[in-house]
Amino acid sequence: MTARRWARFPCTSKPRSCEATRARRGPMNAETLELPIRDTRIAELSVKQVLPTPAWFLAARGDELPRGAPLARAVNGVPVVLYRDSTGRVAALEDRCPHKNVALSLGRVRGDTLQCWYHGWRFNRIGVVVDVPCHSPTEKIPACAVRAFPAVERDEWIWVTLGADGAPAEPPSYPRDDAYGWFELQNVIHAPVDLILENGLDCSHTGFAHEGLFRSAPRDDIRARIEETATGVRVETLDEHSAGAKDVRSVLGRRQQIRHVDEVILPHTLRVDYWIGDHAHVVTILVATPEDEFRTRVYTRMGVRYGWLTPLVTRYVRWVTQKVVAQDIAILNSQGERIRRYGRREFRNVTADLPAAWMQRAFRGFLDGRYPSGPLRTREITYKL
Ligand code: FES
Ligand SMILES: [Fe+2]
Known part of the structure; x- marks a missing residue:
């Protein structure tokens, strides 16, 4: 900020020059107070987003978000605070007070x-400041706001998009689906989103x-069919059987045919x-949400359908998955x-x-806005698995 600007806004900082200016101009009034806090540019500032895409x-x-308590999260590199209004609807604001x-x-x-918490300014769900408790009798509420983001709660998950x-x-x-047993995991991994999807x-x-x-x-040699799709990449592992060993696939598979499909839905699922x-x-x-370039919050939802044994098998799959995920996290962190x-x-x-x-x-290609472009490709490969 230039010296000229400080002279214009005498009470924003620099106490000595502020005192000098006050002595020249007389007591502070609402007009001098309003000038600096009418500066609304802060509402447009933001930290850099990790993935340059306007996804949800x-x-x-x-x-994780009860009524009455805000929740701090970093979403694609941007600090976001979530809270529920009096109807239970979720609001999402940039997590930085403009004061x-x-x-x-x-x-x-x-x-x-x-x-x-600091001076008690209050903000509504679209980020507009609606109350400044410590104000002078003639002072108007400053025309500033914090950025608000679209937020939707769907299937027990809260989604936010940073750019509409x-x-x-x-x-x-x-x-x-009610026919399945379900469980969820949530982990923070110190690796970028694409390496987590790759894993x-x-x-x-x-x-x-x-x-x-x-x-x-x-x-055994197995075949895998790789396909580009309109939303990412799909891989079907062919010829897969349970091996008769003691691993989870063999225990659940009992030497039956296994059909296995992995699908990446860009940019994070x-x-x-x-x-x-x-x-x-x-x-x-x-679903992987980048908190910064090397820190990603990963939400995992798993469903198990296994006939009348579904509740028991769900508990078993959960136990195995927690161990497998801990191993993957150690590798990805490294x-x-x-x-x-x-x-x-x-x-x-x-x-x-x-x-x-x-x-x-x-x-x-997706992040550059170039995917998909041209015909979608397919390829079959063989390797030992
Ligand atoms: S910093 Fe938020 S009200 Fe002052
Ligand atoms: Fe793994």
Whole structure:
């Protein structure tokens, strides 16, 4: 800020010059107070978004946001505070008070408004300041606001989009079918979104990173069909059987045919389906929300259908999944740390990495606004699994 500007707004800082100016002009009045806080540019400022796309991002589970208490989240790199108004509807505001930049999530919910902890300014659900408790008798409420974002609660998940332009009209829907047993996990992983999606799509690590738990050591040649879709990449693993070992696929599969499809839905979602025999089905929906470039919050929703054994098998799948996810987190944290330390990625892909390579190509194209472009491709590969 220039010296000229300080002279114009004498009471925003610099106490000595402020005193001098006050002595020249006489006592402060409402006009001099209003000038600096009428500066509304703060409402337009924002931190850099991690993924340059106007998608809907998963910000929280519905049951994480009770009435009366705000919740702080970082959504695609932007600090966001969520709260419920008096009707229970979710509001999402940028988590920075326009008065002195304290996090609004430290404050409290008052009726339909959110009140900042520091000086008690209150904001409505569209971010407009509606009350400044310490004001002079003639002072108007300053014309400033905090950014408000569209927020939708759907299927027990709260979705937020940071830029209305270009985002789909509604967030995706992942309802929980009553015929299934369901559970959810939430983890913070110190790795970028695309490496987390790649991990979910990568079968060739499962016989090692999760040996004896999820899959056993590679044994048979299997085929996989990789397809580009309008929304990402789909990989169907063909010829897959349970191996008769003690891992979860063999226990549930009991030597039956397994149909296994992984699908990345850009820019942040992975869906995994295992159909076992004619009736059993395990579905995973993983949604990754970047908090910063190397920190991602991952929401996992899993459903299990296994006939009359569904409740028991759901508990078993949950137990195994928690162990498998802990192993993946350790690996992804290590991968993220090494890439950060070396400042770059240097990957050497083999045939089994082609699903991940196709996903990476689609991911980068999507972020550049170039995917899909041209005819969608398909390819079949064979590798030992
Ligand atoms: S910093 Fe929020 S009211 Fe002052
Ligand atoms: Fe894994």
